[in-house]
Amino acid sequence: MELSSESSIGIFDSGLGGLTVMKAIQQLLPGENLVYLGDTAHFPYGSKNPNLILEYSIQNISFLLQQNIKAIVLACHTVCSYAWDALQKRFDLPLIGVQLPTIEEVVRRSPKGKIVILGTKGTILSKRYTLLLKQRLPSVEILSIPFQILVHLLEEGYIEHSLISSIIAEHLSHLKDVEIDMVILGCTHFPLVEREIRNCFTNATHILDPGVLCAEAIKKELIQKNLLNFTTSTPLRRFFVSEDREQFHLLGGRFLGYPIEEVRVMGSPL
Amino acid sequence: MELSSESSIGIFDSGLGGLTVMKAIQQLLPGENLVYLGDTAHFPYGSKNPNLILEYSIQNISFLLQQNIKAIVLACHTVCSYAWDALQKRFDLPLIGVQLPTIEEVVRRSPKGKIVILGTKGTILSKRYTLLLKQRLPSVEILSIPFQILVHLLEEGYIEHSLISSIIAEHLSHLKDVEIDMVILGCTHFPLVEREIRNCFTNATHILDPGVLCAEAIKKELIQKNLLNFTTSTPLRRFFVSEDREQFHLLGGRFLGYPIEEVRVMGSPL
Numbered sequence: 206m207e208l209s210s211e212s213s214i215g216i217f218d219s220g221l222g223g224l225t226v227m228k229a230i231q232q233l234l235p236g237e238n239l240v241y242l243g244d245t246a247h248f249p250y251g252s253k254n255p256n257l258i259l260e261y262s263i264q265n266i267s268f269l270l271q272q273n274i275k276a277i278v279l280a281c282h283t284v285c286s287y288a289w290d291a292l293q294k295r296f297d298l299p300l301i302g303v304q305l306p307t308i309e310e311v312v313r314r315s316p317k318g319k320i321v322i323l324g325t326k327g328t329i330l331s332k333r334y335t336l337l338l339k340q341r342l343p344s345v346e347i348l349s350i351p352f353q354i355l356v357h358l359l360e361e362g363y364i365e366h367s368l369i370s371s372i373i374a375e376h377l378s379h380l381k382d383v384e385i386d387m388v389i390l391g392c393t394h395f396p397l398v399e400r401e402i403r404n405c406f407t408n409a410t411h412i413l414d415p416g417v418l419c420a421e422a423i424k425k426e427l428i429q430k431n432l433l434n435f436t437t438s439t440p441l442r443r444f445f446v447s448e449d450r451e452q453f454h455l456l457g458g459r460f461l462g463y464p465i466e467e468v469r470v471m472g473s474p475l
Numbered sequence: 476m477e478l479s480s481e482s483s484i485g486i487f488d489s490g491l492g493g494l495t496v497m498k499a500i501q502q503l504l505p506g507e508n509l510v511y512l513g514d515t516a517h518f519p520y521g522s523k524n525p526n527l528i529l530e531y532s533i534q535n536i537s538f539l540l541q542q543n544i545k546a547i548v549l550a551c552h553t554v555c556s557y558a559w560d561a562l563q564k565r566f567d568l569p570l571i572g573v574q575l576p577t578i579e580e581v582v583r584r585s586p587k588g589k590i591v592i593l594g595t596k597g598t599i600l601s602k603r604y605t606l607l608l609k610q611r612l613p614s615v616e617i618l619s620i621p622f623q624i625l626v627h628l629l630e631e632g633y634i635e636h637s638l639i640s641s642i643i644a645e646h647l648s649h650l651k652d653v654e655i656d657m658v659i660l661g662c663t664h665f666p667l668v669e670r671e672i673r674n675c676f677t678n679a680t681h682i683l684d685p686g687v688l689c690a691e692a693i694k695k696e697l698i699q700k701n702l703l704n705f706t707t708s709t710p711l712r713r714f715f716v717s718e719d720r721e722q723f724h725l726l727g728g729r730f731l732g733y734p735i736e737e738v739r740v741m742g743s744p745l
Contacts, residue, residue, distance in 0.1 A: 246524060254516060254718060357627040368638055368645075375638075448524060 208275040208298060210432045213238035213441065214423065215269030216278040219261070220248035220360050221453060222393035223280030224460035226303060226416035230278070231442075233420040234427075236434045238441040240272045242471065246447035251325025251356055251392065255287040258327070262288045266296055268471055272443070275432050276301060278419065282324055282391045286331035299426050303415040306422035307389055308337045310413060316386040319346045323402070324391035326353045334391060348385075352376055352392070359394040362456050370401045377405040387411045397460065444468045478545040478568060480702045483508035483711065484693065485539030486548040489531070490518035490630050491723065492663035493550030494730035496573060499686035500548070501712075503694055506704050508711040510542045512741065516717035521595025521626055521662065525557040528597070532558045536566055538741055542713070545702050546571060548693065552594055552661045552685070556601035569696050573685040574604065576692035577659055580683060582611045588656035589616045593672070595662050596623045604661060618655075622646055622662070629664040632726050640671045647675040657681045667730065714738045 214234075216227050220243050227241050247253070247261050262284050266277055276299040279285050279292070285304035293300060311320065322334045329351040338347055355372065363369055385406055390396050396414045403412055427433045434440070446453045450468045458464040484504075486497050490513050497511050517523070517531050532554050536547055546569040549555050549562070555574035563570055581590065592604045599621040608617060625642065633639055655676055660666050666684045673682055697703045704710070716723045720738045728734040 248522070252518070354627060354631045354633070357624060361624045363624070368641060371638060 208430070208432055209273075210275070210427075210434045211238065211436055212273045212275035212432075213240045213443070214276050214278060215240045215242070215266075215272060215274040216280050217242040217244060217262075217265040217269060218281040218393055219244050219250040219283075221456055221460045222356070222360070223278075224457055225393050225396040225414075226278060226280035226419055228461050229414070229416035229420040230423060231440075233417075233424055234433075236436065236440055238434065240269060240274065240441075240443045241445065242269055243444075243446045243453055245449050245453060248360065249325065249353070249356055250281055250283040251327045251353055253283075253327065255327075255331075258284060259288040259291055262292055263295065266292065268445070270296075270298075274298065276423065276426065278423065279303065280393055280416070280419070282334075282393065282415070283327040283331075286324075286328045286333035299430060299432075301419060301423050301426055303393065303419045304334065304337070306418040307391075307413060307415040308334075308341065309422075310418050311338060311387060311389070312341045314387065314411065316342070316345055318384050318386035319348055321380065321385050321388045322347060322349045322391045323352050323388065323395055324349070325356055326351045328391055334389065348380070348383075350377070352395075355398070356392060356394050359397055360456075362459070364397055364456075364459050369398055370404070373398060373401045374405060377402070380405065385410050387413055389413050390415060445471050447471050478700070478702055479543075480545070480697075480704045481508070481706055482543045482545035482702075483510045483713070484546050484548060485510045485512070485536075485542060485544040486550050487512040487514060487532075487535040487539060488551040488663055489514050489520040489553075491726055491730045492626070492630070493548075494727055495663050495666040495684075496548060496550035496686035496689055498731050499684070499690040500693060501710075503687075503690040504697075504703075506706065506710055508704065510539060510544065510711075510713045511715065512539055513714070513716045513723055515719050515723060518630065519595065519623070519626055520551055520553040521597045521623055523553075523597065525597075525601075528554060529558040529561055532562055533565065536562065538715070540566075540568075544568065546693065546696065548689065549573065550663055550686070550689070552663065553597040553601075556594075556598045556603035569700060569702075571689060571693050571696060573663065573689045574607070576688040577661075577683060577685040578604075578607045578611065579692075580688050581608060581657060581659070584657070584681065586612070586615055586656040588654050589618055591650065591655050591658045592617060592619045592661045593622050593658065593665055594619070595626055596621045598661055604659065618650070618653075620647070622665075625668070626662055626664050629667055630726075632729070634667055634729050639668055640674070643668060643671045644675060647672070650675065655680045657683060659683050660685060715741050717741050
């Protein structure tokens, strides 16, 4: 397939979460055309079994490939944890995930103390972050903390809500007196509550947003492949879901930072 | 198929919620053998599409039928809302749901004022409660309120937790000055927080627990079919899940009122 710089970057996640990655991409690469797919019919991936996650990911990528795409972003840590290798083998255009750029950044910063990974149940159960980090930094101590309920609360719109800070503070209270060097926001929903998570750690703790690191990796990949979009026309932003367009439309803007004009259901007529 | 009074009653739901129905059944019918299936791999049904809910329900019933069963309890309002008619046509042993006994009880009480139905997103979107009630009580005013996040919080073990009462109070705050005659706890998780829901209404409001009404309907059905179990041996209580035995084991007792000894994964060897 001949890839063109004016083609879009395709992004997918199981719901709204990946929109935080899309936000980071458009901040770094404002000229790029972007297509987002929220596989809302199968939300959440974070508590699904690995076979299903792979199956849904293949469906999502196959759909995005029909949208004139030059690269695919796996904007979901659970997908990266379970399906990365299989998807890499199956598809021959550039795939960029949220996980490997994060591993690179952690290594680059050579952490002096403990690392916390916050993720969905699936991401944590997969132990993929731990495995990849331990390969590069054998002596680092990693605390993996599943926080599935936070995904549900944010997906349902409990954003900037007093209950959220209470739930986060309580969930992380056992870390209060532990010295933590870095925290990986290992679920695409979590950058929305970075401030509340920040409050649970000391000022010396680095909070890593994999969406931002993923955006940098995309830029690097597109430069390398000579696929950066230098046209000056207004970039396209297209949004698809597999079901429940209304909820996505209603809440998407809060994840993305601007209102979403149109959301279409995959497979429905234009 | 020849049904025997010593056979078990099979009960299923998508997760832990149906255990509140099981609890009501064993309180009313302590001599019955019970088999519970939590289809945890597909939790939650409340936000799934109707075709999937029917497919999973057929799988669940087919599994339960292998366990020497005399009746099946659909301990899930979303299943009753979307799949009741199709399941009734497909299977020829007694099926008892949580919805129709509730409709009968509401009609029997001939409500003078408004009725609130609290349910999952699916149960409310289906409009099935409203339709069935309107057929019998055309002039009654019904307020249908989806409360999906409460299902997730309870399934994750946020039971008797201070955050739960805040979330419930906030979610129902718009009803504070509305005169409500009855509230239907239209999700099997909600009887766990009956007290917190009670606090949002006046003393004159009746709170209906469909699990209790379902248990009464089962008793009636078994008497009518001459299938009540009068043996005095210790009744069997068996528990199956489709995945994540540990979480079910850990939290099931809080739904059921006593610790669960053994949980098995469907299809795994004895």
